[in-house]
Amino acid sequence: MNISSLIAELEEKKTLEAVKQALSDGVDPLTLVEEMRGGMSCVGERFESREYFLPELILSGELFKQAIAIVEPYMKRVSADSRGTVILGTVKGDVHDVGKDLVGTMLKCGGYEVHDLGVDVPPIAFVEKAKETKAGIVALSGLLTVVYESMKSTVEELEEAGLRDRTKVMIGGGSINRKVLEYTGADVYGKDPAEAVRLAHRLSGGDDRATNS
Ligand code: B12
DSSP, rough: OOHHHHTTOOOOHHHHHHHHHHTTOOOOHHHHHHHHHHHHHHHHHHHHSSSHHHHHHHHHHHHHHHHHHHHGGOOOOSSOOOOEEEEEEEEEOOOOOOOHHHHHHHHHHTEEEEEEOOOOOHHHHHHHHHHHHTEEEEEEEEOGGGGGHHHHHHHHHHTTTTTTTTOOEEETTOOOOOOHHOOOOOOTESHHHHHHOEEEEEEETTOOSSSSO
């Protein structure tokens, strides 16, 4: 059974062994993470079709976190200098943090100072941290469709605080697409942690192409 299927079956011991084996076989950590994410999508589909329920969702989140703890040391920091500051968090109403944590890890590996505010973060907390740290980027994660509203409010509150000129907003998670980007008023959206790093580089370089157009 491959790693994606082992996660989908919630096979804890076998998953962790397979992850260790893949890393010692030289499999690229990011490729491995994408395969693991495939397993989580499958858990989501089973939840939707009522084959799995909340306990299985909880188990899958815990299993993924254990597996990521094994993979993380293999993700190398590529830049010693700080490229800038990013405020990261899962927006108000949403407690999914597995993807957000991965984005944070990758941004750190990419040379950013990351302030992770956690989950269920109200707009004002992003505003205050952005003011305090003079961060150039605020990165919002959200998996539930109902929290697009929280993303929109966060962008609006940054605007009201007069921070939008110097603070770019990146959003990601779940089924976020161009329509959501337009709805929320954020600057860019990304699908995975590697894209988050590419977008952060472009945003912090002041490149006009740092949009999804
Ligand atoms: C595990 C899980 C949970 C766990 C989360 C544990 C944890 N610590 O995070 C728990 C049990 C808490 C949970 C609860 C709920 N969940 Co849930 N959950 C999932 C599941 C199966 C996996 C999520 C996951 O960890 N994926 C793995 C990570 C690596 O991927 P990811 O999160 O997508 O993140 C990647 C990208 O999106 C991107 N990314 C993420 N953030 C950002 C940010 C930026 C800036 C960028 C650029 C990129 C980026 O990069 C990440 C890494 O590759 C998904 C199914 C799915 N397909 O996602 C459902 C899912 C998200 N959950 C769902 C639901 C409905 C719920 C509940 C409402 C269930 C309930 N009845 O209570 C609650 C909501 C609680 C709340 N208020 O938030 C639905 C959402 C439906 C919707 N459209 O809104 C899903 C899609 C399942 C489904 N198919 O029905 N859940």
